[in-house]
Amino acid sequence: MPNESKVTTRLADVAREAGVSPSTASRVLNGSARQVADEYRERVLAAAERVGYTTNLAAQATARGRYPAIALVVGDIRDQFFARIAFGAVREAARRGYVLNLLSTEGDTDRERGLVHDLRRQRPEALVLVRKRDTTPMAGSKLMQELMGFERESGRVVIVGEPSEPVLAIRPPDFDGAKDLATAMLGLGYRDFAVFLSDPKVPSARDRLDGFRAGLSAGGVALPDSRVYPTEQSFLGGASSAAEYLADGRDTELIFCTEDEVALGAIHHLRSEGYDVPGELAFAGYGRRRQNPFGEDDWLTTVRSPLEEMGAAAVDAALGPAYGSVPASVAEVHIGGSTPGRAADDGPEKPSGNASRKSRSARRARA
Amino acid sequence: MPNESKVTTRLADVAREAGVSPSTASRVLNGSARQVADEYRERVLAAAERVGYTTNLAAQATARGRYPAIALVVGDIRDQFFARIAFGAVREAARRGYVLNLLSTEGDTDRERGLVHDLRRQRPEALVLVRKRDTTPMAGSKLMQELMGFERESGRVVIVGEPSEPVLAIRPPDFDGAKDLATAMLGLGYRDFAVFLSDPKVPSARDRLDGFRAGLSAGGVALPDSRVYPTEQSFLGGASSAAEYLADGRDTELIFCTEDEVALGAIHHLRSEGYDVPGELAFAGYGRRRQNPFGEDDWLTTVRSPLEEMGAAAVDAALGPAYGSVPASVAEVHIGGSTPGRAADDGPEKPSGNASRKSRSARRARA
DNA sequence: TTGAAAGCGGTACCAC
DNA sequence: GTGGTACCGCTTTCAA
Numbered sequence: 121m122p123n124e125s126k127v128t129t130r131l132a133d134v135a136r137e138a139g140v141s142p143s144t145a146s147r148v149l150n151g152s153a154r155q156v157a158d159e160y161r162e163r164v165l166a167a168a169e170r171v172g173y174t175t176n177l178a179a180q181a182t183a184r185g186r187y188p189a190i191a192l193v194v195g196d197i198r199d200q201f202f203a204r205i206a207f208g209a210v211r212e213a214a215r216r217g218y219v220l221n222l223l224s225t226e227g228d229t230d231r232e233r234g235l236v237h238d239l240r241r242q243r244p245e246a247l248v249l250v251r252k253r254d255t256t257p258m259a260g261s262k263l264m265q266e267l268m269g270f271e272r273e274s275g276r277v278v279i280v281g282e283p284s285e286p287v288l289a290i291r292p293p294d295f296d297g298a299k300d301l302a303t304a305m306l307g308l309g310y311r312d313f314a315v316f317l318s319d320p321k322v323p324s325a326r327d328r329l330d331g332f333r334a335g336l337s338a339g340g341v342a343l344p345d346s347r348v349y350p351t352e353q354s355f356l357g358g359a360s361s362a363a364e365y366l367a368d369g370r371d372t373e374l375i376f377c378t379e380d381e382v383a384l385g386a387i388h389h390l391r392s393e394g395y396d397v398p399g400e401l402a403f404a405g406y407g408r409r410r411q412n413p414f415g416e417d418d419w420l421t422t423v424r425s426p427l428e429e430m431g432a433a434a435v436d437a438a439l440g441p442a443y444g445s446v447p448a449s450v451a452e453v454h455i456g457g458s459t460p461g462r463a464a465d466d467g468p469e470k471p472s473g474n475a476s477r478k479s480r481s482a483r484r485a486r487a
Numbered sequence: 488m489p490n491e492s493k494v495t496t497r498l499a500d501v502a503r504e505a506g507v508s509p510s511t512a513s514r515v516l517n518g519s520a521r522q523v524a525d526e527y528r529e530r531v532l533a534a535a536e537r538v539g540y541t542t543n544l545a546a547q548a549t550a551r552g553r554y555p556a557i558a559l560v561v562g563d564i565r566d567q568f569f570a571r572i573a574f575g576a577v578r579e580a581a582r583r584g585y586v587l588n589l590l591s592t593e594g595d596t597d598r599e600r601g602l603v604h605d606l607r608r609q610r611p612e613a614l615v616l617v618r619k620r621d622t623t624p625m626a627g628s629k630l631m632q633e634l635m636g637f638e639r640e641s642g643r644v645v646i647v648g649e650p651s652e653p654v655l656a657i658r659p660p661d662f663d664g665a666k667d668l669a670t671a672m673l674g675l676g677y678r679d680f681a682v683f684l685s686d687p688k689v690p691s692a693r694d695r696l697d698g699f700r701a702g703l704s705a706g707g708v709a710l711p712d713s714r715v716y717p718t719e720q721s722f723l724g725g726a727s728s729a730a731e732y733l734a735d736g737r738d739t740e741l742i743f744c745t746e747d748e749v750a751l752g753a754i755h756h757l758r759s760e761g762y763d764v765p766g767e768l769a770f771a772g773y774g775r776r777r778q779n780p781f782g783e784d785d786w787l788t789t790v791r792s793p794l795e796e797m798g799a800a801a802v803d804a805a806l807g808p809a810y811g812s813v814p815a816s817v818a819e820v821h822i823g824g825s826t827p828g829r830a831a832d833d834g835p836e837k838p839s840g841n842a843s844r845k846s847r848s849a850r851r852a853r854a
Numbered sequence: 855t856t857g858a859a860a861g862c863g864g865t866a867c868c869a870c
Numbered sequence: 871g872t873g874g875t876a877c878c879g880c881t882t883t884c885a886a
Contacts, residue, residue: 126640128610130879141857146881157855174608178554179879181545182862192589198574203565210564210591219609222559222589224577241541242586243495269539273493497863508873513865522871546863549878 129171138167150175177219181243189219189244190438193235195227195252201427205250205280208431216439218245229263236266245275246438248431251282278438280430290434290449294327294406295334297423297451298378301404302335304453305374309462310402313343314372316361316386318353318379325353328378328406347372351382358385366393373402374459380405380422387458402459408452421459424452496538505534517542544586548610556586556611557802560602562594562619568794572617572647575798583806585612596630603633612642613805615798618649645805647797657801657816661691661773662698664790664818665745668771669702671820672741676829677769680710681737683728683744683753685720692720695745695773714739718749725752733760740769741826747772747789754825769826775819788826791819 135145140160148156148164156164167173181187192209194202206222213220221244225231232249239247247270267287271277279289305313315332318325333343347370351361358377362385365375377383383405387397397403408424429449502512507527515523515531523531534540548554559576561569573589580587588611592598599616606614614637634654638644646656672680682699685692700710714737718728725744729752732742744750750772754764764770775791796816 126642128640128879131881132879142880143857143859143882144855147856150880151882155855160856176549176610176879177608178545178548178610179862180881182543182549182864183879183881185862185881187545196574197564197577198567198570200565203570206589207563207565207591210589211593214590220589222573222577222587223581224574226578237541241544243543243545273495275493495863498865499863509864510866510873510875511871514872517864518866524871527872543863546878547865549862549880550864550866552865552878 128176129173130176131173133171134164134168134173137171138163140164149173150180186245187219187243188217189221189242190246190248190435191221191223191239191242191244192248192250193223193225193232193239194250195225197222197224199252201252201281202250204427205431205434208428208433209248209435210431211428212432212435216435218435218439233261233263233266236263236270240270240274243274246435247275247277248280248434248438249277250280250431250434276438278434280434288437290430290437292324292425292427292430293449293451294324294425295331297425297453298328298331298376298406299335299338300451300453301376301406301421301423302332303339304455305376305404305459306336306339306341308455308459310374310459311341312371312373313341314347314349314365314370314375315343316349316351316358316365316375316377316382318351318357318377318382320350322353325378332376351377353379353382355381355385355388358382358387359389362386362389366390373462375401375403377403377405380407380420383420383422383458398458398460404459408454418454419457421456422454424454426451495543496540497543498540500538501531501535501540504538505530507531516540517547553612554586554610555584556588556609557613557615557805558588558590558606558609558611559615559617560590560592560599560606561617562592564589564591566619568619568648569617571794572798572801575795575800576615576802577798578795579799579802583802585802585806600628600630600633603630603637607637607641610641613802614642614644615647615801615805616644617647617798617801643805645801647801655804657797657804659691659792659794659797660816660818661694661792662701664792664820665695665698665743665773666702666705667818667820668743668773668788668790669699670706671822672743672771672826673703673706673708675822675826677741677826678708679738679740680708681714681716681732681739681742682710683716683718683725683732683742683749685718685724685744685746685749687717689720692745699743718744720746720749722748722752722755725749725754726756729753729756733757740829742768742770744770744772747774747776747787750787750789750825751776765825765827771826775821785821786824788823789821791821793818 131145131149132142134149135142138145140163144156144160145164148161149168177187190213192206194206197203197206210220221242223235223239225235236247247267249267264284264286267277271287277287279287281291283289283291313336315329317329320326329348336343349361349364351357358381361382375386377386383403387403390397390401395401403420405420405422408422426449433449498512498516499509501516502509505512507530511523511527512531515528516535544554557580559573561573564570564573577587588609590602590606592602603614616634631651631653634644638654644654646654648658650656650658680703682696684696687693696715703710716728716731718724725748728749742753744753750770754770757764757768762768770787772787772789775789776787793816800816
């Protein structure tokens with residue numbers, strides 16, 4: 121039993137030490153309305169300092185009827201997606217003086233429900249549930265019922281990463297991010313695009329495609345379906361799509377991959393086939409991997425999802441008074457060496473189908 | 488105020504519903520010694536189910552004088568090192584029915600102290616502080632004082648990742664892991680080694696070097712200092728050490744890099760210079776990156792630090808009764824394609840200094 | 855403004 | 871075994 125004889129000073133100790141009543145001590149140490157005489161106030165503060173007092177959160181919670189905690193339920197904290205969101209949430213929770221409880225479903229969708237249920241005993245003020253948009257939807261599921269139960273008896277529920285009707289949701293700005301990227305690429309002089317669409321079934325990937333297309337349309341450039349290559353979401357997937365692309369004899373200027381990993385795989389493949397990237401073919405990704413196998417960080421042009429911001433926004437939304445007042449977090453386009461600017465007056469300069477110039481080291485060019 | 492009128496059923500409700508006293512209800516619902524008649528027990532259980540009762544943890548905590556929570560303080564949860572440890576800790580805490588509070592120092596060593604101080608109001612039963620072994624030591628620091636204060640008044644403190652005298656610490660088995668790797672490499676027939684030592688100042692890197700050396704010694708193979716290349720801990724660092732290595736005209740059989748990232752950079756460089764890896768030169772790393780730029784997961788021979796296990800062990804140590812009874816977590820050597828087995832009877836076959844065979848696609852060879 | 859006293863939701867010691 | 875009751879540490883009416 122770890123609880124042998126831990127000594128903690130209580131509010132009563134402070135009160136006695138200061139020569140005031142517990143009520144007064146409570147008021148100056150934790151109360152909201154500052155209605156204590158300055159002299160008493162200082163006496164209490166000094167006493168508290170002297171005896172090393174810290175509020176007992178649990179006791180305060182029983183008395184007040186609410187515990188200043190917020191529960192964060194993620195799939196797998198080792199996953200960058202979850203980790204970045206958690207980072208933002210932790211930071212925001214701390215800023216507000218809230219305790220953050222971390223729970224992990226470890227990918228088990230069933231566990232989600234059990235966790236939400238167990239969670240109730242902590243009576244946190246809010247629950248932030250982070251879901252990857254490729255996990256099974258929660259429609260009218262048991263989980264949803266549990267969530268609504270939680271909302272009724274405990275506090276607010278916010279879902280991050282998935283639209284989910286009855287509950288407040290925070291979603292990554294995939295559409296807008298891709299649209300901004302498209303605009304930026306047009307600005308650099310590109311006019312001829314192809315897209316490697318990593319897993320068309322994933323909603324966020326589709327959003328990125330749609331957004332990219334919308335951005336191009338706005339600039340008067342069309343993206344026919346024949347230029348969209350469905351791809352497996354991985355390095356290898358990118359490589360094989362690149363092979364497919366070459367086999368098609370395509371000659372676009374830039375390939376937008378809806379996932380950085382895919383872009384890196386494709387680039388790797390093209391380079392090993394002797395192509396000059398970005399000289400002959402430029403690349404843009406999505407997701408903002410800071411490092412890449414080519415040894416130059418931030419070299420790949422990409423879009424960074426504001427995951428940390430979303431985590432913070434979720435906490436904000438969960439704790440804030442206004443239900444819909446979530447500050448829109450915006451994606452950030454990063455222009456790297458993989459998309460050098462093109463002289464705008466150049467006609468579409470077709471690379472010869474089987475170029476042979478070898479260039480294995482990453483370009484240092486910056487936009 | 489999110490706390491409008493949340494309705495929660497209390498223990499008293501259950502008791503009334505079951506027609507027993509609160510004491511009895513408490514005993515069956517939360518008590519340890521099972522000293523309640525079966526009939527009553529079932530009545531209470533049924534009643535609890537009916538009214539949807541869940542224990543109010545905060546109230547229970549004030550009554551019991553202890554809150555079943557454990558605080559986990561990490562630097563940056565987005566970092567794989569912290570994330571994997573956190574994963575293990577979360578899992579173990581959940582298994583024990585403990586709440587896990589996640590705190591982040593965001594790299595600010597000063598904040599560590601403030602956090603530990605603030606933490607006290609939660610009165611968690613234990614505190615697990617995760618530190619990268621390259622952060623500033625905590626000798627007789629203020630932080631350490633705060634920690635000992637915590638240990639006195641709240642609960643046990645466990646440090647992960649750094650040896651720290653007065654407090655219980657859990658460290659990665661860097662030495663043993665590297666030693667096991669050396670043994671395995673000897674077993675594959677390698678006899679001639681070099682080491683890329685990423686940042687000699689980092690203790691874990693040194694441990695890995697020492698362990699590797701120890702493993703070799705045990706097999707009768709020496710590793711002279713001239714074969715140890717101090718390297719910056721990054722992809723680029725690996726690449727430039729490889730260049731340095733080539734300039735030295737070395738002809739070892741295998742290079743052990745104390746960090747996977749370094750190995751990948753070195754391999755990348757050697758291949759782009761036309762060398763055949765692992766044909767001419769084998770590579771082993773440390774850290775177990777699952778993916779690599781060469782597109783084949785788990786291709787690199789490496790050692791996986793049992794970070795998740797360490798996280799769990801930390802919780803175990805913090806909550807368990809015996810102070811020193813931490814189950815030793817052991818590193819796991821992973822043999823991949825980067826270290827093909829050598830025929831044991833082969834003499835040291837020297838690769839010509841400037842081999843030219845190009846081979847850019849990853850070898851599929853498996854040990 | 856200040857302090858006395860009655861809770862908050864549970865627990866646990868104590869007689870019956 | 872079971873229920874009465876004091877109490878955990880803090881908050882908050884309410885009267886002075």
